[in-house]
Structure formats: C-alpha cells, structure tokens
Amino acid sequence: MASQNLQSVPAELSPEEVEREKAGQAYFERIIAEDSRIEPRDWMPEAYRKTLLRQISQHAHSEIIGMQPEANWITRAPSLKRKAILMAKVQDEAGHGLYLYSAAETLGQSRDKMMEDLIAGKARYSSIFNYPAVSWADMGAIGWLVDGAAICNQVPLCRASYGPYGRAMVRICKEESFHQRQGFEILLELSNGTPAQKQMAQEAVNRWYAPSLMMFGPPDDDSPNSRQSMAWNIKRFSNDELRSRFVGMIVEQVKVLGLELPDKDIRYNEETRKWEYGPLDWEEFKNVLAGRGPCNSQRLERRRQAHDDGAWVREAAAEYARKQAEKEYAA
C-alpha cells in the first residue's frame, strides 16, 4: 500500500515514486481532458477520491432514507394497483442505494462504514426527505417533483468521469423512468377527481414545490465546491442551471395537471434564455440540513432500528457461511 501512504506524506516519496505520481497525475489529467472515464484502479488525486466518495455515498444515503416517506404509505395505498406500483418504487430505491454503495465501495470505503456514518448522523443525505409525507397526494408530488428533480440531476451524471458512478447512474435512470410518471399520474387522477381530491393534490404540490427546487443545492455563488466538481466532470451543470431547466419543465407539466405552482414569479427571461423563479428560503434549507427538519431524528432512528434489529440475522448468515466453508475445507 506504498503509494497510498506516500500520497498523504509527499515528503517521504522516493525519486521513482515521485516519477510515478507525476505520471499518474498527467494520465489522470489527460483522461479528464478527453472526457473519458477514470476507473477504480487508476491513479487519482486524493481530493477527487474524497469528493466522489462524499457525493456518491450521500446519494446512496438519500435513496435509502428516501424510502421511508413513501414506505409509510404502502400499507395505506388506496387501490391495489397503486399499492403494487408504490411497493415496486420503494423497492427500486433500495436497489438504487445498493448500486450507489457499490460504486462508492470501489473507492475503498466499506458499506458498513458508510451505514455506520449515516446512523451516527455524520453523513448527509438529501434534506428533502426530512419533510413528512402527510397525504396520499404527497406520493404524487414526491414522484413528480422530487423524482423529477432527481432525474434532472442524475441524467447528466450518467456521463460522470468516474466509471462505476456513471454506470450506476445509467441503471438508475433507466429504472427511474417510471417513478416520475407514476407520481404525475397520481396527481392527474386526483386533480380530475372530487373537489376534495383536487385540493389534496394542490396542497401537496404547494408543500413539495420549494423543497424540490432546493434539491439542486445552494445558488451557484454559494456553492464553493461546484467549480472543482465541474472541472473533474463529476458534476456536469451548475445548480442554478439545472434548477432553471427543471422549472421550465414543470411549468408546462403543471398545466396538464390542472394545478398551479405556488410561485407567482416564474417567468422565462428572453435575454438569458433561462427560467426564473421566486425567492427560495435558504435559511430553512440550512436549518433542515443541520438536522432541524420536521423528521430528521425520526428518519435516522428508523434506519438505526432496522440496522440494529437485523444485526443478529446478518451475524447468523455470516456464521453459517463460515461453518459451511470450514466443513468444505475439512472434507
């Protein structure tokens, strides 16, 4: 493990190792410049590895925590068809978390460690999942707005410079193509239903609109790491760019729904050719991110409990495998 230790203590590099580091750096830069892919065993700068690890694990955590607000409605889904769809969707999210943890593991972090950090409150996940899903219409709004925003973010990441991350995103984007549509259809059905159902749908859109816009992250002038991530091709468009695109999409889609977006300031700026929107409450965003959202502790507690309750099962299976391997070895 020589090269890795030496990376953090450059003074101890031998002349040959210095050469190798230089060659690695040059190769890395060429790959990035060519918009090609870095693969797990390639040389990479420590900061690149750390940034990726943070980004991918946060993404994985978001999928896993994001299962909760929707899982809460599986047992109450108002029709059997919707129950099946929702179950399949929440199950997909577990799968997406798994794909992403696997990608993160290629960077040398064990999934156990990542899970431990999440449960200990040391890791971040998308703060939107700290809001409660209080009505069935929230299943629609989460699918349409939250998954919609996520897809906007994720599709460019299919071309992320880190190979395992890009490949995980390809699989995720393919599978998610139904998530947003099913959410849209839930809202459409409600909007065309009874007045009470329509009101339920409008209230859900009102609740999830601003948080979904904030999913793209802070404004560009307040997003210090973005520039480096874009230079490394692990972020393809700026937060504001993606947010503006997203607003442009939903502003049309909401008309089909027969609902309204709770933002009177949405307009298309002919000069900048960008969609503009009203002010977002970044104070609230920071508060929720800092753990003061309505559901932060509830979400982590539920994850901790599932993990702890499952410990004896994981141990049992590992122990059984060990015994079987021993038996095979003896025979």
Added chain:
Amino acid sequence: MTTANSGNMEHDTDFAHEGHGDISVGVSGAGASGDGSASATRITPGNALRPEDIALEVRRGTAKPSEDVAEYALRLGDDALILAQRLGHWISRAPELEEDVALGNIALDQLGHARSFLTYAGGAWDKSEDDLAYFRREHEFRSAHLFEQPNGDFAVTIARQLVVSYYQYALYSRLMQSADPTLAAIAAKAVKEVDYHRDHSAQWVLRLAGGTEESRRRMIQGLRLVWPYVEEIFEDDELTTRLAERGVAALPSSLRQEFDNRIAETLAEAGLDVPDVPQSLGGGRAGRHSEHLGYILAEMQVLAREYPGASW
C-alpha cells in the same frame, strides 16, 4: 464495437430532457448485433398474465365465475392479499438492504396473485378488486389465520413464509390442472413465483437454524409461533369438497402429505423438529378471524373509505 457495452451506453442516456417514460429508452446503443448487444441493463416488461387481462376477460364476459368458484377465488385472493399487506411492512426495515429487495419481490408476487384472484372473484358479483379489498368488513374476509399473523422478528416472518410457500406451491401445482381455465392460468403464473418463495424461506431456515445460538433460538421460537395455524389451511369444507369433485379446486386435505414430506425434509436438513404444538381452531374461511385482522384492515382501508367512490 467492442466498447459498446460501457462506452456507448453512457452517451445514449440523455433521454430525461425529452421525457423518459418509456422503459425501453436509452437502450438504443445496445441494439446492435454480436457482442455489442450483450447488456446487463436491457429491460422489458415481459409477457405474462396480468390482473388487468383478467379484468378485461371479466368485462367481456369471457370469464365468469360461478358463485362457488368466486367464493373459492376469494379465499385464495384474501390469503395472498393479507400476506402482501404484512410483507409490505418490511420494505425499509429488513435486516439488510438486499433483503429489502428480496422481501419486496415476494410481497409484489403475492399482491399480484391477490389482484388476479380478487378480480376474477369480483366477476360473479360485479365488483372490482378494489371493491373487494377495500369495502368488505372483517367478517367478510376469507383468509386463514396464518396469513394475518404478525411479522414478528425476521425468524417469525421466515417461519410464516416457509409454511405459506410450501402450502401455496402444493396448491398452485395442482390448480394448474383446474377445470376452471382462469384459476388454472393464475396458478400457472403463480406456481413459478411461489417456487422461488419456497427456496427463499428454505435458505433462510438453514441459515438461521445453523447460524448463531441466538438465531437458532429465534428460528425455533418463530416456528412455534406460526405452527398452530398450519392445520386450518388444510381443512376441507363443503365448498372445497364440491369444487374438488368437479375438478375445479384442490381439496386442501389432499395437499397435506406433500406439504408434510417437504417440510420434514427441509427442517431435518436444518436440524430442526416439526413443532409439536396444539392446533388453533381457525375459522377464517367462515369469516371468524383473530384480533389481528381488524388492525390490518383499518390501516389498509382507511384512505379508500375516507373517499368512497373516488378513483385513484
């Protein structure tokens, strides 16, 4: 061409900005011939009997169950529905993420069977699957007590799965030959799925029984908790006797021997005994349920009943 798998795929995925609802989007790069078409992410819906197909046949009148057949389908549908409702609770709470996905698949299979059976049953009374699932009361449900038993810890769930999957495998294997073509078709689709459920539960029984002391203790306890409800699922009554005589239903008692043999085999492999516990009286087929069903239905039906007549 040799780079098609990894390289081209990534450049073919700008589909979100144009809309991305079709499940075949983004796979155009994998459509070429030769090795280039080898892909691990090519997805299709497949081609199998769906609840929607049965609903269509019922609407057209090409599939219309008699009162007896409907009542029988209702039992099978209720069993699967209540189990799916129980299993659905595991998703996001399983012992490991891989198991969230596994239990989710089993729950979805069961829900699919429930929808098919209920849709077919509803054909006799001009009711939809949702009318039957959401607007019947406790005493109108026909599920056996086994299916409404609480999830408990993972070992209890696995014990319940063991009994259910071995029973359903024996049942659907026989129903594939039912004189009622719709029941036979539903069973033919379901039998492959419950075969996998059988394997899933057997694998876990082996691991829990042969893992740690704690897991073995829990597995034994789990089996003891669900075993009182075994007898009920193999009880014959007038309905099943009538239908079995006409070759429509499988007489429950006739499935018992195969069930016992296979269970004995699996438990022996795990070094476990078949629990020796008194058998509960049951009564589910006649609408007499345990205290659990009321809570299950309260949760399952609350929203649908708040908006009667609404469409979702």
Added chain:
Amino acid sequence: MTPHGNPEFPGESTPAGSANEGSRAAAASASSTPATSTTESHSHSQWPLWEVFVRSSRGLSHVHAGSLHAPDAAMALRNARDLYTRRNEGVSIWVVPADAISASDPDAKGSFFESPQGKDYRHATYYTKSEGVKHL
C-alpha cells in the same frame, strides 16, 4: 500486498468488504473463503462483496452488472436475481467473490495493451490490393 494498489485502498478497508471491480485482487490478503472480518467492530457481520454478471439473452456473453453483499454464494445468486433482474434483464447469472478476481495493473497499460497497435497486418483492411475481388 502488491505495490501498485493505489488510492482505492485507504487504511480502513477490510478484508471482507472493500473495493470491488477486481481491485481487491491487488491488495487484499488471499483468503479462499469469503469469511468476514473481525478486525473492526462494525464489520463483524458485514457480508463479503460479490461481482454479478448477467446474460441478457441466449447467445450473448455474461456482462458485468454490478456488485452486492451476500453471506455466501447461494445467497449471492439469489440476491443477484432479486436485485439485477427485476425487469427481465437476464436469463443467466454468475456471481464471483470480488476478491477472486485478478486484474491487470493499471500502471502497466503501456506494456500490456499498446503492443498490438501498429500491427495493421492483423486486420483485413491492411490488404488493399485484393479489394473488389468477390468472396474474399
């Protein structure tokens, strides 16, 4: 420990669950059974990592689909079925313990993979004089 490991292996990687995609071969101590590690409190029950290969239809090769954790091969196959073929992606699955894969040295790209370059005569396109001749 081979010297060409590279930054994918920070100190906290465990024998049981570490970098996948073949990288473990470069660094992990060879263990014939995928036993779990006891070196860290959080990993005593961590299931080992498996690489999953899926054949999408008959006549095609198995292709790497991703990885997962499972206690043993039997469960790894089942988890792979549940995780990677939920949408009819496959007709056959292979699972391989991640640490059973040996990978080529990324630092040796030149010596390993550049030799074939320039050997045009291995390709039909090199032989231009026979162009236009039928069935050749």
